[in-house]
Amino acid sequence: MTTAPDEVDRITAAWQRERPDLDVAPLQVLSRVSRLARHLDLARRQSFAAHSLEPWEFDVLAALRRSGTPYALSPGQLGSETHVTSGTMTNRIDRLEDRHLVRREPDPADRRGVRVVLTDDGRTAVDNALLDLIDREHDLLADLPPESQVELAALLRQLVRAFGG
Secondary structure, three states: OOOOOOOHHHHHHHHHOOOOOOHHHHHHHHHHHHHHHHHHHHHHHHHHOOOOOOOOHHHHHHHHHHHHOOEEHHHHHHHHHHOOOOOHHHHEEEHHHHHHOOOEEOOOOOOEEEEEEEEEEHHHHHHHHHHHHHHHHHHHOOOOOHHHHHHHHHHHHHHOOOOOO
């Protein structure tokens, strides 16, 4: 399948002309990934804003929602899931608790521990934002047939694995 040249093609052609000694092939992939990441970030922010959520709020609520019933994790587990420090997570839990999207309760398995529980309002917020996000992501991928989306996902998985992700 041949497609019309895009901005990345023009940039790499210019580099090949000006620096024929360099292999600029990585730009063909990674410049497009970078541009796609900007579109995805915008779609995410729009989806979350439409449901009065910040991206970090969605990330915490989504981690709880994905954990399954009873939608509860320790602050440490939430930090691991969202890749933030314990201090940052404490602040985030405080803010989500102020909005009644989560609540803290004693951990029944550890008298000294606390678990963070998704409230009904939190579940509604994350579910609605997720539906909106999925619609927007489908739109972002609309020009790729389903089999190409599967192939692209496999290639990106292979690339990301190289970084331990």
